[in-house]
Amino acid sequence: xxxxxxxxxxxxxxxxxxxxxxxxxxxxxxxxxxxxxxxxxxxxxxxxxxxxxxxxxxxxxxxxxxxxxxxxxxxxxxxxxxxxxxxxxxxxxxxxxxxxxxxxxxxxxxxxxxxxxxxxxxxxxxxxxxxxxxxxxxxxxxxxxxxxxxxxxxxxxxxxxxxxxxxxxxxxxxxxxxxxxxxxxxxxxxxxxxxxxxxxxxxxxxxxxxxxxxxxxxxxxxxxxxxxxxxxxxxxxxxxxxxxxxxxxxxxxxxxxxxxxxx
Amino acid sequence: xxxxxxxxxxxxxxxxxxxxxxxxxxxxxxxxxxxxxxxxxxxxxxxxxxxxxxxxxxxxxxxxxxxxxxxxxxxxxxxxxxxxxxxxxxxxxxxxxxxxxxxxxxxxxxxxxxxxxxxxxxxxxxxxxxxxxxxxxxxxxxxxxxxxxxxxxxxxxxxxxxxxxxxxxxxxxxxxxxxxxxxxxxxxxxxxxxxxxxxxxxxxxxxxxxxxxxxxxxxxxxxxxxxxxxxxxxxxxxxxxxxxxxxxxxxxxxxxxxxxxxxx
Amino acid sequence: xxxxxxxxxxxxxxxxxxxxxxxxxxxxxxxxxxxxxxxxxxxxxxxxxxxxxxxxxxxxxxxxxxxxxxxxxxxxxxxxxxxxxxxxxxxxxxxxxxxxxxxxxxxxxxxxxxxxxxxxxxxxxxxxxxxxxxxxxxxxxxxxxxxxxxxxxxxxxxxxxxxxxxxxxxxxxxxxxxxxxxxxxxxxxxxxxxxxxxxxxxxxxxxxxxxxxxxxxxxxxxxxxxxxxxxxxxxxxxxxxxxxxxxxxxxxxxxxxxxxxxxxxxxxxxxxxxxxxxxxxxxxxxxxxxxxxxxxxxxxxxxxxxxxxxxxxxxxxxxxxxxxxxxx
Numbered sequence: 001x002x003x004x005x006x007x008x009x010x011x012x013x014x015x016x017x018x019x020x021x022x023x024x025x026x027x028x029x030x031x032x033x034x035x036x037x038x039x040x041x042x043x044x045x046x047x048x049x050x051x052x053x054x055x056x057x058x059x060x061x062x063x064x065x066x067x068x069x070x071x072x073x074x075x076x077x078x079x080x081x082x083x084x085x086x087x088x089x090x091x092x093x094x095x096x097x098x099x100x101x102x103x104x105x106x107x108x109x110x111x112x113x114x115x116x117x118x119x120x121x122x123x124x125x126x127x128x129x130x131x132x133x134x135x136x137x138x139x140x141x142x143x144x145x146x147x148x149x150x151x152x153x154x155x156x157x158x159x160x161x162x163x164x165x166x167x168x169x170x171x172x173x174x175x176x177x178x179x180x181x182x183x184x185x186x187x188x189x190x191x192x193x194x195x196x197x198x199x200x201x202x203x204x205x206x207x208x209x210x211x212x213x214x215x216x217x218x219x220x221x222x223x224x225x226x227x228x229x230x231x232x233x234x235x236x237x238x239x240x241x242x243x244x245x246x247x248x249x250x251x252x253x254x255x256x257x258x259x260x261x262x263x
Numbered sequence: 264x265x266x267x268x269x270x271x272x273x274x275x276x277x278x279x280x281x282x283x284x285x286x287x288x289x290x291x292x293x294x295x296x297x298x299x300x301x302x303x304x305x306x307x308x309x310x311x312x313x314x315x316x317x318x319x320x321x322x323x324x325x326x327x328x329x330x331x332x333x334x335x336x337x338x339x340x341x342x343x344x345x346x347x348x349x350x351x352x353x354x355x356x357x358x359x360x361x362x363x364x365x366x367x368x369x370x371x372x373x374x375x376x377x378x379x380x381x382x383x384x385x386x387x388x389x390x391x392x393x394x395x396x397x398x399x400x401x402x403x404x405x406x407x408x409x410x411x412x413x414x415x416x417x418x419x420x421x422x423x424x425x426x427x428x429x430x431x432x433x434x435x436x437x438x439x440x441x442x443x444x445x446x447x448x449x450x451x452x453x454x455x456x457x458x459x460x461x462x463x464x465x466x467x468x469x470x471x472x473x474x475x476x477x478x479x480x481x482x483x484x485x486x487x488x489x490x491x492x493x494x495x496x497x498x499x500x501x502x503x504x505x506x507x508x509x510x511x512x513x514x515x516x517x518x519x520x521x522x523x524x525x526x527x
Numbered sequence: 528x529x530x531x532x533x534x535x536x537x538x539x540x541x542x543x544x545x546x547x548x549x550x551x552x553x554x555x556x557x558x559x560x561x562x563x564x565x566x567x568x569x570x571x572x573x574x575x576x577x578x579x580x581x582x583x584x585x586x587x588x589x590x591x592x593x594x595x596x597x598x599x600x601x602x603x604x605x606x607x608x609x610x611x612x613x614x615x616x617x618x619x620x621x622x623x624x625x626x627x628x629x630x631x632x633x634x635x636x637x638x639x640x641x642x643x644x645x646x647x648x649x650x651x652x653x654x655x656x657x658x659x660x661x662x663x664x665x666x667x668x669x670x671x672x673x674x675x676x677x678x679x680x681x682x683x684x685x686x687x688x689x690x691x692x693x694x695x696x697x698x699x700x701x702x703x704x705x706x707x708x709x710x711x712x713x714x715x716x717x718x719x720x721x722x723x724x725x726x727x728x729x730x731x732x733x734x735x736x737x738x739x740x741x742x743x744x745x746x747x748x749x750x751x752x753x754x755x756x757x758x759x760x761x762x763x764x765x766x767x768x769x770x771x772x773x774x775x776x777x778x779x780x781x782x783x784x785x786x787x788x789x790x791x792x793x794x795x796x797x798x799x800x801x802x803x804x805x806x807x808x809x810x811x812x813x814x815x816x817x818x819x820x821x822x823x824x825x826x827x828x829x830x831x832x833x834x835x836x837x838x839x840x841x842x843x844x845x846x847x848x849x850x851x852x853x854x855x
Contacts, residue, residue, distance in 0.1 A: 041458075043314065173292075270654070274651075285640070363598070369626035515605050
């Protein structure tokens, strides 16, 4: 475990030099949040109106949290890196190293994600405070739980991305699959809470990755509820386990294929 | 004079053709890029279906009008990114001295730089634009108007990118600023004007001119008025002239990558 | 306007404002608010003339102002001060007109479309220079013959070897029959055989079309084999402008004696004799023949103890680097 911590730390330190770029890069994200601020204020007739269980401020905070998590995941970069490792033969060098490739990729990616996550969190929370004038919750325990759940969301999303990136063992280009995944999360999971969808699809969404990588932490932040909290954490742990097992399985199969083909 | 223009057009078209040929070297990738861009744009319809289930009218737009707005946004983006792809990396071209090759040719420098590559996926945007138009309205006149408007919009978007890119003639590290500036137009372009208020609205007719590239065209197509059309044509010309003037003013400062920032 | 001259440059100056950046994050943040600039005189008062049909080498160490000068001659950079006339045209005012008269090859930057064949590239350049279809075809045939391109005329450029590619680059830059060809490091990265090959082509072209050639290179072979005249710049100034023969003659009165000895001997510098290298058994001595003879040097070494000896002229490379150094 210590070596993964070390990989994580060195990646984090090297990312610090790009601090300025990250702050600047937040502008794009800030614009989206600003657009949603306007959009939801147009749709909600006044601040007391509740639609599908959410007030207008809650809807905007919801988008803020999901955008932070999505921004910190940087899935496209990770997916491209994994694909390049696989296709460029870099992975062959990793086979006989004393660490697990998936653990290595995850640790180094989380190092990058941490820096971006912190910057985005600080800036997005400031922006939210400016737009709404208050936080949905100031309970420290609740905030800590939201934070943990958000971190788990980033871990799960990264594992899924690694899983998709590893498809490159079997097909030439895995990016269309990543694209499908990102569209699914972005269009359905980032903008609207699950309650906004028709009753028929809601149960499906609750079992889908959306529940653990975007809906969960955002829901807890805007409207904390201990029952939701427990089920979200349970779901997140199950998902981590499943995602990790899927990664290992694909990796093992892929490496075996690599050996057969002679790299 | 006429032959000069004719020769310039010939070279520009040849340049775009060769750029397209490069993109088509790998046919599968080429077609996948286009199809995925179509699907990408289409996926946002879901967002609007949900939003319109809450309210019939958003920012003064009906659902169909939002589709048309998307058509204009995609069409505008498609025109500028297909024909003038390299304008969106103009800062980098200036910083790394890649303008040299265009300067030593006896043709228009700006055109030669920005037309030297095309973006395959932008074809998907163009096609999507027309699909949205046909969903809303099928007639020759709207087809012609739409085409005229996306050309104008594409020129506006390109001109803005020329201005942002030209900043690199005077300042260092302008790439991120240029990227952000260019993405502003794209981000706002797909949301109805009416959801914004006050200062932001004036931005749409000044610094982020999507008012002329997208909002007025939607109005004119729904309810033709000649003033809207003239305003778009006039502003397009104006912004283009401004962009060209700024580029050529900056060119005198061009340092052909000799200006490396020294570290102490 | 002087009809005889291909290039006339007078009092040319160009300064660059270089932004100084401090290291690290704090430096970057400081730099955002207050920037320090340093002025560098890249080209400082350069004047020279080149005759039509001449092959001239324009050389100097990195950062001496070579490419800045070339870029001003070709209209890429605006000079701060001074006059330039290239084929009687001021690059500042008539860039397009100038472009028809000159050709350029930058060894490190390719101008060709990589995914197209040389033939398609030539056609493209023909269109750029407004050439008629028939004229282009004829010209392509000429160039294909001159540069022996026919073998790979229909192979995409990206599949060509570096040597073949440079040949195509040069041919493409000649499509419009330029009066002057600027060659910036044309043989960079090529192996010796290919280098020689390219030089032959350049020579042939100069002979055939009377093209004036303005060459920069770090490769002494290029300069020695191609050019009759050499201009050396350093720190933005011309430190030498002379014929190749003169330059060599000037330095030919120095000889290098390299000897391998049976046993160690100790030698010290004397009038007219300089010890360049002394590794005990292996010696390298420079003899100034205006003051001492080579025989003197051999006597000093004691002929009986010499195992092997080699007497040679000072290589052009050393002459040039001496000139670079003396300019400091």
